[in-house]
Amino acid sequence: MKYGIAIRNMGPQSTRETIRECARVAEQLGFDALFVSDHLCIPPDDTEGSGGRYLDVLATLAYLAGATDRIKLGVSVLVLPYRPAVLTAKQVATIQELSGERMIVGVGVGWMKREFEALGVDKRMRGRLSNETLRVLRHLFTTQAQAYRGDLVSFPPFVFEPRPACPPIWIGGNGDPAIARVLEFGSGWHPMLPAEKLKPAVIALKQKLKAKGRDEIEIVVRRGLRLDDIGAARERVAAERDAGATYFILDLGRYPSAREFAAQAEAFMAKVA
Numbered sequence: 001m002k003y004g005i006a007i008r009n010m011g012p013q014s015t016r017e018t019i020r021e022c023a024r025v026a027e028q029l030g031f032d033a034l035f036v037s038d039h040l041c042i043p044p045d046d047t048e049g050s051g052g053r054y055l056d057v058l059a060t061l062a063y064l065a066g067a068t069d070r071i072k073l074g075v076s077v078l079v080l081p082y083r084p085a086v087l088t089a090k091q092v093a094t095i096q097e098l099s100g101e102r103m104i105v106g107v108g109v110g111w112m113k114r115e116f117e118a119l120g121v122d123k124r125m126r127g128r129l130s131n132e133t134l135r136v137l138r139h140l141f142t143t144q145a146q147a148y149r150g151d152l153v154s155f156p157p158f159v160f161e162p163r164p165a166c167p168p169i170w171i172g173g174n175g176d177p178a179i180a181r182v183l184e185f186g187s188g189w190h191p192m193l194p195a196e197k198l199k200p201a202v203i204a205l206k207q208k209l210k211a212k213g214r215d216e217i218e219i220v221v222r223r224g225l226r227l228d229d230i231g232a233a234r235e236r237v238a239a240e241r242d243a244g245a246t247y248f249i250l251d252l253g254r255y256p257s258a259r260e261f262a263a264q265a266e267a268f269m270a271k272v273a
Contacts, residue, residue, distance in 0.1 A: 001241050003273050004033040004074065004249040005265055006222065009060045010050040013255065019060065020067045021258040029269045033072035033104055035222075035249055036060050038079050041118035049254055058091045065099035074104035076222055076249060077172040077190060081110055081121050081129035085136035085153050089160070092137070097162040106190050106220070107134070108172035127177050128152060134169070134185045141166035170220055174201070183208060188218035188247070195221075195236075195243040202244030222249035225272070227264055233272045248273075 007022045008014055026034045042052040061073045073095070080088070096103045109126040110116065116123040132152045139148050145157040170188035171181045182189045182205065193201060202219055209217065221240050225233045240248055250268055255261045 001237075001245065001273075002032040002218075002247045003269070004035050004072075004076075004247065005031045005268075006035045006037065006076065006249055006251040007064075007261075008254070009036040009055040009057060010039070011053055011254065012051070013257075013261075014053060014055050016063075018258045019055075019064065022261045023064045023068050023071070025258070025262045025265060027068050027071040029265055031071060031265070031269070032247075033074045033249075034064065034068075035074040035076040035104075035106070037076060038082075038108075039112070039115065040079075040082055041115045043112075043114045043118075046112075046114075058095060061103065062095050062098065065095060065102065070102075072102045072104050073099055074170075075106050076220075077106035077108035077170070079110040080107050080133045081116070081123075081126040082119055083133075085133040086140070086155065088133060089137050089140045092167065093141070093160070093162055093164060096164045096167050101164050101167070103167035104170065104188075105167050106170040106172055106188075109177075125152075131181065134181065137166065137169070138185065168218070170218065179205060179208070182217070183212060183214070186217060188220050190220040190222070192222075195239045195245075198240070198245065199243040218247045219245050220247040220249065221245045222251055224251045224253055225268070227267045227272070230267075230271045233268070237272055 005026050007019055023034055036057045038057045039054045057075050064073055092105060109130045113123055132150050135150055136153055140160045145159050147157050148155050168187040169185055170190040171178055171186040172190045174191045174193055225236060227233055237248060252261060252264050
C-alpha cells in the first residue's frame with residue numbers, strides 16, 4: 001500500500017510558511033504523495049474551519065513543486081466543471097513539467113450548489129462538463145497540433161507545449177457515472193465509501209475492468225485516524241487494505257501548526273504504516 005497525506009490549503013494552516021514546512025516534513029518522512037483540496041467560492045455561512053480562506057489548488061501545487069524534490073503532488077479532488085478545459089490542461093501540463101512529472105490529478109464533478117452559482121456554472125451540466133474536460137486532457141496530452149470537436153468544447157489545431165507525460169487521473173465519486181469515468185479515463189478510483197462498502201464495490205469494478213481488458217488501477221481512500229490509539233489505527237488501515245485499497249491518504253484534520261502536523265505524521269509512518 002502507498003501512503004499520502006493531506007495538507008491544509010485552507011484556514012489558518014494555509015500560510016506560506018506552514019504549507020511549505022508541512023510539505024517538506026511529508027517528503028522527509030517518506031510519504032508517497034501530498035494532497036490539497038479544491039474550493040474556489042465559499043459561501044459566508046459555510047466558512048467554519050476555514051474562514052473562507054482557500055488557496056487555489058493548482059497554484060499551491062506549483063508552489064510546493066518548488067519546495068520539494070521527490071514527493072508526488074496531488075489534488076483530492078480537482079472540481080473539473082469549475083475551470084475551462086484547455087486552461088486546465090495547460091496548468092496541469094505546466095505543473096507536471098516543472099515538478100519533474102510528480103503530479104497526480106484526482107478529479108470530481110463538485111457538489112456545492114452556491115459555489116457553482118458564484119462561478120456561473122450550471123450544476124446540472126457538471127457531469128457533461130467533467131467528461132468533456134477529461135477528453136480534452138487526453139486529446140492534448142496524446143496528440144500534436146490536432147483540432148478537437150467535442151459536444152461542449154471545440155478548438156482548431158494549436159501547439160500544446162510543454163507536453164510531458166499525462167499525470168495519473170484518479171476519478172472521484174461512488175455512483176455509476178463515476179464508475180463509467182474510471183473505465184474510460186481513470187488510472188485510479190477515489191471513492192468516498194467505508195471499508196465495508198468498498199470491498200464489494202472494488203470487486204465489481206475489477207470485473208468491469210477485466211471485461212474491458214484493463215489492468216489493475218489504484219484504489220484510493222482518504223481517512224482521518226485517531227493516532228492516540230495505535231492498535232485501532234493499525235486495524236483501520238488493515239481493514240482498508242483488505243477491502244481493496246492500494247493507496248491510503250491520511251487526513252489529519254485541523255492540525256494547529258506545522259509542528260503538530262509533523263508529530264502526527266511521524267507517528268503514523270513509524271507506528272502505523
